[in-house]
Amino acid sequence: MTDPENTSGGATPDSVLAAEYVLGLLGPEELEAFEARLDTEEDLVIEVARWADHFAAMVDRLPEATPPGRVKRAIDTRLFGEDERKSLFGWLWPYAVGGIAAAMLAFVAIDTGLVEMPGQVADGPVYRADLEPADPVAANISLSAVFDAGRGVLEVAQVQGLAPDGRDHELWLIVGENAPVSLGVLPDDGVALISWPDALPRDVDGALFAVSEEPDGGSQTGAPTGPIRAVGSITLS
Amino acid sequence: MTPQQEIENLLSKIALGDRNAFSLLYDRTSAKLFSVCLRVLKDRTEAEEALQEAFLRIWHRANMYRTNGYSPMTWLITLTRNIAIDRYRKAGPKASEKLDLAEVVADDRPGPEAQVVASGERARLEMCLKELPADRAVLIERAYLDGDTYQQLSDATGVKLNTIRTWLRRSLQQLRECLVQ
Structure with missing residues (x-):
């Protein structure tokens, strides 16, 4: 159809235009006109995809280059939160296997007397957890939690560590390998009394409490979206 | 599962917000995509920034990759290159970089055997590039791999802008004819 000796004079064939588009050789006006055509001309879209596929084969010539680890860390920080360096379960697994550590944490919580019992006489079992910073370097945060299973009341005392301005701390229950379940956003300071959701089990021995940093008002997704700030194993008191 | 299916699979999981799939995709593809950034930008810091930006876009747009008919690896490469x-x-x-067309000889160019992923489709591009005169094929390679414009190619070779444009368009036409055979 097109005389190959005369492509500079006459109209450029669409397939060549598509190749120039993929290569990035079109000038601003040509580019605008071509992109307008892409909105309506399906054949042209297919031609562009075909060239993109062909040209991408050239990338196989380049020697692969592993990027430094800081690139992935920066990507995760920009996408998922300030200092997240590990996934949720990456943070939590040492706690899940650390039975001895859990027992020690519970001992510390009782021994230091940070937590008042939510009533002199409890009808059912009482569970406790002492939440320690997930990353001791990044955050100075600690909380104490007492769950009165008989009354279905969870009391959480924030000992130290406030959420930054415009952010909230959200409390999660993690039973075994199940997904975290939100227990709500914690107040800025002081003590939170949380009514235990009926849908959740009351036998929480060995489960975990975790606190994540979330946008104002808490996670919108039903799962933690920000970095995990504190975590602690729950033990029968 | 073929590598292509694996990447496609990961992209559909990423579209649903699966961070684990995102990390796996990064492990599988970042070395290749970083090589694209390095070749275009010729500066490690700039290339690292570009790679970050590429993966941010991959995370946000994974749900869109099917709409333009690209194979998954082509989609990733095209997005990163752009x-x-x-x-x-x-x-x-x-x-x-200066380009002396008189010194470009066919033997300088890598053949299909140099490819890491040599599918039939990819071997065909290399074969068709080899059918072009070496000093024309190198212009297409510079435009794709280095992102050179017509002006830059003209400056690098000392050949007039309009001549470069004519050569390149004619070569693309020939390449197309070879590729559809």
Whole structure:
């Protein structure tokens, strides 16, 4: 159809235009006109995809280059939160296997007397957890939690560590390998009394409490979206 | 599962917000995509920034990759290359490396055996590039791999802009004819 000796004079064939588009050789006006055509001309879209596929084969010539680890860390920080360096379960697994550590944490919580019992006489079992910073370097945060299973009341005392301005701390229950379940956003300071959701089990021995940093008002997704700030194993008191 | 299916699979999981799939995709593809950034930008810091930007876009747009008919690896490469080239061009006009067309000989160019992933489709492009005169094929390679514009190619070779444009368009036409055979 097109005389190959005369492509500079006459109209450029669409397939060549598509190749120039993929290569990035079109000038601003040509580019605008071509992109307008892409909105309506399906054949042209297919031609562009075909060239993109062909040209991408050239990338196989380049020697692969592993990027430094800081690139992935920066990507995760920009996408998922300030200092997240590990996934949720990456943070939590040492706690899940650390039975001895859990027992020690519970001992510390009782021994230091940070937590008042939510009533002199409890009808059912009482569970406790002492939440320690997930990353001791990044955050100075600690909380104490007492769950009165008989009354279905969870009391959480924030000992130290406030959420930054415009952010909230959200409390999660993690039973075994199940997904975290939100227990709500914690107040800025002081003590939170949380009514235990009926849908959740009351036998929480060995489960975990975790606190994540979330946008104002808490996670919108039903799962933690920000970095995990504190975590602690729950033990029968 | 073929590598292509694996990447496609990961992209559909990423579209649903699966961070684990995102990390796996990064492990599988970042070395190849980083090589694209390095080749275009020729600066490690700039290339790292471009790669970050590429993966941010992959996370946000994974749900869109099917809409333009690209294979998954082509989609990733095209997206990354476009980001790298935008960055390269925004930094202002640069002289690209001199190119003496008289010294380009066919044997300099890698054949299909040099490919890491040699599918039939990919071997065909290399074969068709080899059918072009070596000093024309190298212009297409510079435009794709380095992101050179017609002006940069003209400056690098000392050949007039309009002549370069004519040569390149004619070569693309020939390449197309070879590729559809």
